[in-house]
Amino acid sequence: MKQTINFFAILFAVASIFTSCNNAEDPIVSLGAYEDGLFVCNEGPFMSGSGTLTFVSYDEQVVEQNVYKNVNGGEELGNIVQSIAFAGDNVYIVVNNAHKVVIANRYTMEKQAEIASGLENPRYFVALNETKGYISCWGNSFDETDDYIAVVDLNTNTVSSTIPVALGPEKMVVAGNAVYVAHQGAYGQNNIVSVLENDAVASTIAVADVPNSIVAADNDMIWVLCGGKPSWTGSETIGSLYKINSADNSVVSHFDFPMGSHPSHLTLDKPVGEMYYALNGGVYKINTGATMLPSYFIFEGTYYNMGVHNRKLYATDAGDYASEGTLHIIDLTNTTARSTVATGIIPGNVNFN
Numbered sequence: 001m002k003q004t005i006n007f008f009a010i011l012f013a014v015a016s017i018f019t020s021c022n023n024a025e026d027p028i029v030s031l032g033a034y035e036d037g038l039f040v041c042n043e044g045p046f047m048s049g050s051g052t053l054t055f056v057s058y059d060e061q062v063v064e065q066n067v068y069k070n071v072n073g074g075e076e077l078g079n080i081v082q083s084i085a086f087a088g089d090n091v092y093i094v095v096n097n098a099h100k101v102v103i104a105n106r107y108t109m110e111k112q113a114e115i116a117s118g119l120e121n122p123r124y125f126v127a128l129n130e131t132k133g134y135i136s137c138w139g140n141s142f143d144e145t146d147d148y149i150a151v152v153d154l155n156t157n158t159v160s161s162t163i164p165v166a167l168g169p170e171k172m173v174v175a176g177n178a179v180y181v182a183h184q185g186a187y188g189q190n191n192i193v194s195v196l197e198n199d200a201v202a203s204t205i206a207v208a209d210v211p212n213s214i215v216a217a218d219n220d221m222i223w224v225l226c227g228g229k230p231s232w233t234g235s236e237t238i239g240s241l242y243k244i245n246s247a248d249n250s251v252v253s254h255f256d257f258p259m260g261s262h263p264s265h266l267t268l269d270k271p272v273g274e275m276y277y278a279l280n281g282g283v284y285k286i287n288t289g290a291t292m293l294p295s296y297f298i299f300e301g302t303y304y305n306m307g308v309h310n311r312k313l314y315a316t317d318a319g320d321y322a323s324e325g326t327l328h329i330i331d332l333t334n335t336t337a338r339s340t341v342a343t344g345i346i347p348g349n350v351n352f353n
Contacts (some may be wrong), residue, residue, distance in 0.1 A: 005263045031089075032107030037062065038309065038352045039091070040316060042344030043080045049163045051095065053109075053345040058310070059327065060339050061130070068093070068102070069165055071109040087154065089129035091351075094122050094135065101125060101135060105156055105341025106353055112177055118159030119148055125173040126179060131155055134196065136169035136177055137162075138186050149181065150201050165194050165201060174215040175246035180222050182211040185269070189229050193222075196247055205249055208240035208256075213266035215275065217288050220246045225266035225277055228257070239263045241277075243291065265306040267313075269332070276313060278303055283313065299335045301328065307350030312338070316347035 012082050035056040053067045064070070068077055085092050091264040092108040101115040101122060121138035128134065131168030139146035149163040168185035178197050183190040193205040193214070202330040203276030208226035215223050221243055228239035239257040244250070257263055263279040273288040282297025283306070304325070325347040329338040 007020070007056075007338075012328040018043065021269045030072050030107075030111075032105065034067065034353060035107045036353070037065070038307075038314065038350055039084060040314075040343045040347045041081055041084050041093075041349040041351065042325070043075075043082065043346040043348050045322065045345055046080065046083070048079065049345075050076035050078055050347075053081070053084070054078065054327070054342055054343045054347070058329065059220070060341070063341050065155070065342075065344060067109050068104060068111075072104075073113050074292070075111070080346075081280075082122070083124050084351050085125040085127070086351065086353070087125075087128060087133060089260070092125040092133070094125055096121055096123065100175055103172055113130070113157040115152065115157055122150070123169065124171050125152075127154065128174055128175055128177070128179060134172060136172060136181060137160075138168065141187060144186070144188060147186070149179075149196065161199060163196060163199060163201060166190060166192060166204070170192070172220065173214050174217050175220065175222060178242075179187065180214060180216070180246070182214040182224060184210055184212050189233065193224055201250055205244060205251065207242045208249075208254070209237045210239075211242075212264050214278075215266055215268040216246070217268060217273065218270060219288070220313050221252070221287070221288065222246050223265055223266060223275060226263040227264050230262055231260075236260070241266075253291075254301075257293065265303065265309045269308045269311070272311075274308075276306065278306060283315070299330065303328070304346070305350065306346045309334070309350065316343065316350065318346045318348075321346055 011274045040054040042052045046165045076093040082096040083095045092261045093102040099119050103113040104111050104171045113299050122137045125135050133152040135150040144167045150159045151161045153160045157181045164247045168183045168190045169181045170184045172181045181194040191209045195203045210227040211224045211231045212227045213225045224242040225241045238347040243252040263277045265278045280300050284294050304318040311332045315328045317326045319325045325343045327341040
């Protein structure tokens with residue numbers, strides 16, 4: 001008895017084998033040398049020299065200093081490298097005293113463009129979407145009335161307009177179609193968060209004095225950490241942690257610190273809903289669902305800045321502010337130190353690629 005051959009079954013089997021073999025041979029294409037790691041933004045010496053970027057791979061096996069300079073033929077970034085931020089395939093490097101933003105590929109660090117017009121004392125960058133970004137600017141440092149937000153066309157890398165704002169715009173976050181700007185106060189002190197919509201200030205939210213950090217959680221909540229006025233101002237005030245609902249910009253709650261306590265460096269581990277901040281020589285953890293401040297720190301340390309990623313805390317130490325600093329990497333699952341990495345001068349923001 002003859003067996004019937006199923007032609008289509010054979011064809012399918014051959015095609016499956018060919019596809020499997022072809023996929024097995026496909027190489028994993030890397031986006032660039034800096035794809036799998038973080039950048040430390042080194043401010044550089046004040047009023048002289050240039051800031052730099054340090055790259056550290058997530059496995060902590062690769063550390064490279066002067067990344068931008070190495071890739072771009074010895075070109076310096078300038079003084080002072082205040083912050084960096086990512087949007088699409090690019091990294092936006094904000095150079096404060098040089099009044100510019102350098103744009104490079106975030107994976108290769110090859111320079112793409114530069115925004116050198118329309119910026120005066122730029123501080124931080126955030127992208128609203130694929131075509132529009134915002135840069136907080138102090139304007140003239142000696143004029144408390146000329147601060148603004150520069151609106152950037154990301155297609156042309158130019159400042160398309162400016163938004164006048166109150167004194168001392170600093171860090172920003174995006175929630176929906178709005179941008180939230182923390183006004184720390186430049187060389188003075190301020191106590192508001194501006195809400196930008198349609199390239200204008202839609203409203204302002206009163207918070208405690210000196211809002212030094214701001215993060216956006218997944219549940220539409222904006223968290224703002226206020227350090228309070230320090231004692232040297234002659235009018236010391238308390239620090240406070242504010243929780244703001246971005247759906248209606250209402251203050252849901254706030255947690256006050258004791259007088260004399262001035263917290264800073266709020267950072268969010270978004271996937272697990274945990275926040276960390278620095279206070280009086282210790283690092284504290286608070287859950288986004290908490291109803292009170294923690295009583296005890298989780299480990300000791302005084303840091304210049306902090307960031308958290310994948311259950312690790314990355315904390316910078318500026319040392320003597322004149323020579324290389326260090327990056328401390330702490331495992332948050334057991335609060336133990338993993339390693340210490342050398343950085344450039346005055347390591348500040350830590351940004352995760």
